[in-house]
Amino acid sequence: MNLFDYIRPTSVSDAIAAWQPGAAYLGGGTNLVDLMKTGALRPGTVIDITRLPGVDRIETLPNGSTRIGTLVRNSDLAHDPDFAMAFPMVAEALASGASGQLRNAATLGGNLLQRTRCAYFQDPHSACNRRFPGAGCDARNGDSDNHAILGWSDACTATNPSDLCVPLMALDAVVETQGPQGKRDIALADFHHLPGAAPHQETALEPGELILAIRLPANATASRHNSRYLKVRERTSFAFALVSAAAALQLENGRISAACLALGGVAAKPWRVPAAEKLMLGQIPGADLFRRAAEVALEGAVPSGDNGFKIDLARRTAARALALAAAGTPAQMPALPASVFGESAHV
Amino acid sequence: MSYPISLTVNGLRRDVTLEDARVTLLDLLRERLALPGTKKGCDRGQCGACTVLIDGRRINSCLTLAVTLDGAEVITIEGLANGDMLHPVQAAFVEQDGFQCGYCTPGQIMSAVGLIAEGHAGTDPERIREGMSGNLCRCAAYHGITRAVSDATRRMAEDKTKASA
Numbered sequence: 411m412n413l414f415d416y417i418r419p420t421s422v423s424d425a426i427a428a429w430q431p432g433a434a435y436l437g438g439g440t441n442l443v444d445l446m447k448t449g450a451l452r453p454g455t456v457i458d459i460t461r462l463p464g465v466d467r468i469e470t471l472p473n474g475s476t477r478i479g480t481l482v483r484n485s486d487l488a489h490d491p492d493f494a495m496a497f498p499m500v501a502e503a504l505a506s507g508a509s510g511q512l513r514n515a516a517t518l519g520g521n522l523l524q525r526t527r528c529a530y531f532q533d534p535h536s537a538c539n540r541r542f543p544g545a546g547c548d549a550r551n552g553d554s555d556n557h558a559i560l561g562w563s564d565a566c567t568a569t570n571p572s573d574l575c576v577p578l579m580a581l582d583a584v585v586e587t588q589g590p591q592g593k594r595d596i597a598l599a600d601f602h603h604l605p606g607a608a609p610h611q612e613t614a615l616e617p618g619e620l621i622l623a624i625r626l627p628a629n630a631t632a633s634r635h636n637s638r639y640l641k642v643r644e645r646t647s648f649a650f651a652l653v654s655a656a657a658a659l660q661l662e663n664g665r666i667s668a669a670c671l672a673l674g675g676v677a678a679k680p681w682r683v684p685a686a687e688k689l690m691l692g693q694i695p696g697a698d699l700f701r702r703a704a705e706v707a708l709e710g711a712v713p714s715g716d717n718g719f720k721i722d723l724a725r726r727t728a729a730r731a732l733a734l735a736a737a738g739t740p741a742q743m744p745a746l747p748a749s750v751f752g753e754s755a756h757v
Numbered sequence: 758m759s760y761p762i763s764l765t766v767n768g769l770r771r772d773v774t775l776e777d778a779r780v781t782l783l784d785l786l787r788e789r790l791a792l793p794g795t796k797k798g799c800d801r802g803q804c805g806a807c808t809v810l811i812d813g814r815r816i817n818s819c820l821t822l823a824v825t826l827d828g829a830e831v832i833t834i835e836g837l838a839n840g841d842m843l844h845p846v847q848a849a850f851v852e853q854d855g856f857q858c859g860y861c862t863p864g865q866i867m868s869a870v871g872l873i874a875e876g877h878a879g880t881d882p883e884r885i886r887e888g889m890s891g892n893l894c895r896c897a898a899y900h901g902i903t904r905a906v907s908d909a910t911r912r913m914a915e916d917k918t919k920a921s922a
């Protein structure tokens with residue numbers, strides 16, 4: 411780990427004022443400290459934001475939307491009874507990520523900004539355009555089985571590893587930020603960038619901009635009785651997604667009146683295809699319909715390496731997540747969150 | 758630049774000056790505070806051997822910078838027993854064969870104490886296994902570990918009822 415200065419501001423404005431090129435904000439540290447250990451990240455200053463006031467609460471705003479401060483820990487959000495009832499697939503996604511210890515430390519903003527798990531990104535001795543613009547990409551001729559099948563470029567084929575972001579994308583979440591230029595809102599859909607020719611420009615954040623909170627719109631609770639997150643991984647627990655899907659439906663008189671579907675593990679951002687959702691409107695839920703929706707959601711998917719298997723896997727995961735959502739949100743968090751195993755998975 | 762911090766470890770106040778900010782809580786415990794019970798496995802959050810409680814919550818001490826913990830309360834495996842009286846989770850690990858080589862055991866036990874306090878698993882073996890998945894055991898003593906956590910959960914709930922009766 412490189413030497414760095416450590417500071418702990420006590421107000422949001424002090425934190426932003428303390429930022430300078432090469433500085434990093436520190437939340438739970440479970441991603442930043444890890445990558446500082448490998449040498450992939452070498453911040454000159456670490457700005458500890460964990461004691462900033464006013465950004466550690468879950469609140470309902472007058473317009474009915476829900477605002478979650480960046481310092482709310484992943485475990486506390488997943489187990490907040492009111493939140494879990496209103497947004498069950500967000501709670502399930504959180505509970506399916508990492509481990510009990512990591513979820514206790516991980517913050518909301520840190521989860522959104524966690525970096526790709528591409529092994530070459532983490533290893534400073536490998537060539538990586540995302541870490542070092544113009545260096546090349548060792549994944550192209552290396553281990554690529556967990557890389558992107560959608561939205562990738564020749565410059566970078568990495569995926570976004572966050573579980574949390576997938577249901578947030580499906581529910582039209584908004585990121586509230588404050589930076590040297592003041593406050594603004596960024597739709598989660600616009601937050602993570604696809605790599606294009608500049609994979610190092612990972613998000614819409616400007617230098618020094620701080621995430622204050624995430625907001626979920628009031629109508630995002632309307633699908634709470636029919637929503638699920640499903641995550642396929644190499645082992646049942648404590649593993650990143652190969653592919654995942656968040657599905658939320660509203661049913662009226664046996665027909666679908668609203669549908670949201672987002673996919674994880676397939677691209678550098680959570681993937682959402684409006685045409686796949688539209689196709690389900692007014693229809694009667696069923697395996698065939700969900701297969702067709704999944705087909706459309708994966709349109710344009712191309713392997714970026716040894717990962718052709720992910721295309722069919724993602725289709726099936728999306729169709730299964732929709733079927734699980736149609737069957738109804740479980741009354742209790744499943745013993746194995748977001749797992750294809752377990753009692754509630756057979757529909 | 759040096760950083761003076763003050764924290765409570767196993768009930769004792771410790772004032773330490775860190776020469777630089779890179780020191781993790783794990784290294785502080787093992788190398789500065791003579792508390793080697795907390796183990797280093799992966800040093801990257803992947804194995805759970807370094808689990809301790811900070812302000813009552815289980816976390817990975819290998820990913821926690823010590824400098825962030827000014828004013829915090831830390832409990833390690835050395836702080837669980839009451840004199841010669843083992844903590845119920847420690848006793849259950851002994852009774853249920855919850856280990857073989859013992860390297861992962863301090864982390865397993867601290868994680869179990871944290872899990873029981875969280876209260877989401879109860880005595881359901883599936884929920885216990887899920888809740889303990891952040892702790893790997895190279896000897897694969899998982900069967901005994903699950904039984905030990907379940908037993909300790911039951912015993913601690915009984916003790917609580919007795920105490921309030």
Ligand SMILES: Cc1cc2nc3c(=O)[nH]c(=O)nc-3n(C[C@H](O)[C@H](O)[C@H](O)COP(=O)(O)OP(=O)(O)OC[C@H]3O[C@@H](n4cnc5c(N)ncnc54)[C@H](O)[C@@H]3O)c2cc1C
Pocket residue numbers: 434435436437438439440441442443444459480484506507508509512515516517518519520521522523524571572573574619620621622648649650651801802803
């Ligand atoms: C072994 C292991 C397994 C994991 N498994 C999963 C998994 O299955 N699913 C999953 O989704 N995740 C998984 N994770 C990732 C974990 O969820 C993230 O590390 C965690 O959410 C990051 O949160 P943090 O608060 O610790 O972030 P930090 O490490 O503190 O920060 C991460 C990044 O965000 C920046 N940052 C933090 N807060 C702010 C803010 N408010 N404004 C601006 N910048 C900010 C930091 O500068 C840094 O660049 C795993 C991690 C590990 C180590």
Ligand code: SF4
Pocket residue numbers: 526528529530531537538539540541546547548549550565566567568609
């Ligand atoms: S895939 Fe992206 S993150 Fe991985 S080595 Fe290539 S450029 Fe870097």
Ligand code: FES
Pocket residue numbers: 796797798799800801802803804805806807808817818819820
């Ligand atoms: S040593 Fe901390 S998790 Fe492995």
Ligand code: FES
Pocket residue numbers: 855856857858859860861862893894895896897898
């Ligand atoms: S008892 Fe040997 S690693 Fe768990």
